[in-house]
Amino acid sequence: MTLCKVVGTVVATRKDEKLTGSKLLVVQEIDLDCNPKDRFYIAVDSVGAGTGEVVLIATGSSARYTAVTRDKPVDAAIIAIVDIIEVGGQVKYRKGQSA
Amino acid sequence: MTLCKVVGTVVATRKDEKLTGSKLLVVQEIDLDCNPKDRFYIAVDSVGAGTGEVVLIATGSSARYTAVTRDKPVDAAIIAIVDIIEVGGQVKYRKGQSA
Amino acid sequence: MTLCKVVGTVVATRKDEKLTGSKLLVVQEIDLDCNPKDRFYIAVDSVGAGTGEVVLIATGSSARYTAVTRDKPVDAAIIAIVDIIEVGGQVKYRKGQSA
Amino acid sequence: MTLCKVVGTVVATRKDEKLTGSKLLVVQEIDLDCNPKDRFYIAVDSVGAGTGEVVLIATGSSARYTAVTRDKPVDAAIIAIVDIIEVGGQVKYRKGQSA
Amino acid sequence: MTLCKVVGTVVATRKDEKLTGSKLLVVQEIDLDCNPKDRFYIAVDSVGAGTGEVVLIATGSSARYTAVTRDKPVDAAIIAIVDIIEVGGQVKYRKGQSA
Numbered sequence: 001m002t003l004c005k006v007v008g009t010v011v012a013t014r015k016d017e018k019l020t021g022s023k024l025l026v027v028q029e030i031d032l033d034c035n036p037k038d039r040f041y042i043a044v045d046s047v048g049a050g051t052g053e054v055v056l057i058a059t060g061s062s063a064r065y066t067a068v069t070r071d072k073p074v075d076a077a078i079i080a081i082v083d084i085i086e087v088g089g090q091v092k093y094r095k096g097q098s099a
Numbered sequence: 100m101t102l103c104k105v106v107g108t109v110v111a112t113r114k115d116e117k118l119t120g121s122k123l124l125v126v127q128e129i130d131l132d133c134n135p136k137d138r139f140y141i142a143v144d145s146v147g148a149g150t151g152e153v154v155l156i157a158t159g160s161s162a163r164y165t166a167v168t169r170d171k172p173v174d175a176a177i178i179a180i181v182d183i184i185e186v187g188g189q190v191k192y193r194k195g196q197s198a
Numbered sequence: 199m200t201l202c203k204v205v206g207t208v209v210a211t212r213k214d215e216k217l218t219g220s221k222l223l224v225v226q227e228i229d230l231d232c233n234p235k236d237r238f239y240i241a242v243d244s245v246g247a248g249t250g251e252v253v254l255i256a257t258g259s260s261a262r263y264t265a266v267t268r269d270k271p272v273d274a275a276i277i278a279i280v281d282i283i284e285v286g287g288q289v290k291y292r293k294g295q296s297a
Numbered sequence: 298m299t300l301c302k303v304v305g306t307v308v309a310t311r312k313d314e315k316l317t318g319s320k321l322l323v324v325q326e327i328d329l330d331c332n333p334k335d336r337f338y339i340a341v342d343s344v345g346a347g348t349g350e351v352v353l354i355a356t357g358s359s360a361r362y363t364a365v366t367r368d369k370p371v372d373a374a375i376i377a378i379v380d381i382i383e384v385g386g387q388v389k390y391r392k393g394q395s396a
Numbered sequence: 397m398t399l400c401k402v403v404g405t406v407v408a409t410r411k412d413e414k415l416t417g418s419k420l421l422v423v424q425e426i427d428l429d430c431n432p433k434d435r436f437y438i439a440v441d442s443v444g445a446g447t448g449e450v451v452l453i454a455t456g457s458s459a460r461y462t463a464v465t466r467d468k469p470v471d472a473a474i475i476a477i478v479d480i481i482e483v484g485g486q487v488k489y490r491k492g493q494s495a
Contacts, residue, residue: 001321001339001373003307008131008186010102012155014146015179016165024100024155024179026131026186032305032323032337040131042100042155046370047311056309056321056339058370061160061259061358061457065370066313073145073157073164073178076100079370080312080321087305087323107230107285109201111254113245114278115264123199123254123278125230125285139230141199141254160259160358160457172244172256172263172277175199206428206483208399210452212443213476214462222397222452222476224428224483238428240397240452259358259457271442271454271461271475274397298420298438298472300406329404329422329436343469344410353408353420353438355469358457362469363412376469377411377420384404384422 001056001079002041005030006049010042018072025049025078027057032087043076044069054093056080100155100178101140104129105148109141117171124148124177126156131186142175143168153181153192199254199277200239203228204247208240216270223247223276225255230285241274242267252280252291298353298376299338302327303346307339315369322346322375324354329384340373341366351390353377397452397475398437401426402445406438414468421445421474423453428483439472440465450478450489 008026012019023045029037034054041057046066049055055078057063063077064070085093107125111118122144128136133153142156145165154177156162162176163169184192206224210217221243227235232252241255244264253276255261261275262268283291305323309316320342326334331351340354343363352375354360360374361367382390404422408415419441425433430450439453442462451474453459459473460466481489 001371003337003339008184008191010155010181010185011183012179012181015155016145018164019179026184040102042102046313056307056312058372060372062361062370062372064161064164065315065361065368069370071164073161073168073176074100075157075159075161077370080309080316082307082309084308085305085323086308092305107283107290109254109280110282110284111278111280114254115244117263117265118278125283139201141201163260163263170263172260172267172275173199174256174258174260206481206488208452208478209480209482210476210478213452214442216461217476224481238399240399262458262461269461271458271465271473272397273454273456273458298470300436300438343412353406353411355471357471359460359469359471362414362460362467366469374469377408377415379406379408381407382404382422383406389404 001058003030004028004055004057006051006053006055016073027055027078032085032092034093041076043078044074045078047078047081049078049081054082056082100157102129103127103140103154103156105150105152105154115172126154126177131184131191133192140175142177143173144177146177146180148177148180155179155181199256201228202226202239202253202255204249204251204253214271225253225276230283230290232291239274241276242272243276245276245279247276247279254278254280298355300327301325301338301352301354303348303350303352313370324352324375329382329389331390338373340375341371342375344375344378346375346378351379353379397454399426400424400451400453402447402449402451412469423451423474428481428488430489437472439474440470441474443474443477445474445477452476452478
């Protein structure tokens with residue numbers, strides 16, 4: 001999975017009918033210090049994520065295996081909201097603290 | 100999904116028979132300020148997109164899950180026409196306004 | 199799908215038995231001006247493509263959805279021979295004219 | 298598969314229900330001399346890997362084919378703990394020796 | 397498919413049980429002049445390839461469609477041993493000759 005931060009939303013009225021009701025979020029890839037990387041994705045939210053939260057996204061066919069994306073034309077889904085990232089014995093991110 | 104702009108079309112008479120009737124569009128990846136990136140795709144249109152529109156494409160196996168691409172040898176499909184992109188509380192794109 | 203030009207062939211006697219009879223072509227990715235990019239693929243031909251032709255390839259699982267590649271260990275297939283590429287109202291490529 | 302080193306962990310309370318009980322590890326891609334590369338993944342552990350170990354990860358749909366990830370929204374899984382890497386007749390890595 | 401050269405082996409005692417008996421080889425991507433590129437893969441061998449041989453690998457889900465990898469958590473498999481690469485009417489590689 002890829003570590004991302006939710007930074008925005010996309011509205012699309014005209015879309016594949018299976019996407020009706022799906023929340024489309026803009027998520028930006030981040031590094032292990034929570035700094036933004038160049039790459040971003042438009043991902044379907046399956047866990048109630050909000051702007052500013054650090055999340056995990058699953059890409060490719062695995063994005064279709066959440067409760068809300070099965071059999072939909074979706075190649076990126078938010079599958080978890082991250083509470084803690086620990087690397088090398090050091091806490092790099094803790095939800096609710098400045099990141 | 101990946102944010103793209105429709106920039107052209109491809110005509111192909113000789114093709115896998117399952118592609119008969121599929122509209123093939125040239126879509127160029129864009130960044131969150133709607134500036135073109137280097138990467139482009141030839142995608143099957145499933146939503147009636149036209150040149151100049153900002154769209155979402157699904158890639159990989161998920162491109163086969165639209166109403167018009169099921170079981171076809173297609174690895175990129177336009178699944179939505181974007182109306183609004185909002186990032187960091189700011190509207191970055193609104194359909195019908197200059198982009 | 200990815201725009202490529204057929205530039206060569208690969209011969210492989212010892213291979214997975216399901217590949218028997220598959221024609222393996224070397225295809226080089228091109229940009230919208232038909233200039234070669236760094237990336238190339240070895241793709242199974244499903245449409246009778248020949249050297250010098252501009253083609254579309256499907257990659258990943260979608261490469262297994264042509265008439266000749268079903269259930270084969272193939273991750274790139276030529277699915278169409280391109281006749282015309284039009285970008286921004288301009289014909290960038292027309293088959294049979296110098297490219 | 299991709300050669301990685303386990304460098305950390307991720308805790309996520311709110312997540313797709315199918316991920317309950319899955320151990321999420323931070324794995325960093327390494328080169329054949331075991332030097333870290335820029336890319337990292339959050340992978341589900343299927344073999345009991347620990348920090349500092351060199352592992353193989355499977356990505357994409359194949360990540361769902363381990364004993365613990367079937368049908369889950371997971372695009373990266375640790376599938377093996379590496380004991381020895383040999384390249385060009387030379388042992389590049391042996392578990393338990395300084396790497 | 398991707399053109400690679402077999403350069404080494406990986407030994408892993410602790411691994412997903414479905415990998416028991418699979419031979420794991422280190423393969424390095426090469427260009428059309430057989431020069432090594434930066435990228436390498438750990439691939440399951442399905443054709444009896446040996447060190448120094450030029451091979452084709454299939455990646456992603458297609459790697460699970462060989463005789464020995466079906467339903468296994470494998471995202472890269474050697475599917476053919478290359479005898480000849482011809483590009484632009486010129487033989488770039490012939491097995492058994494210096495490469």
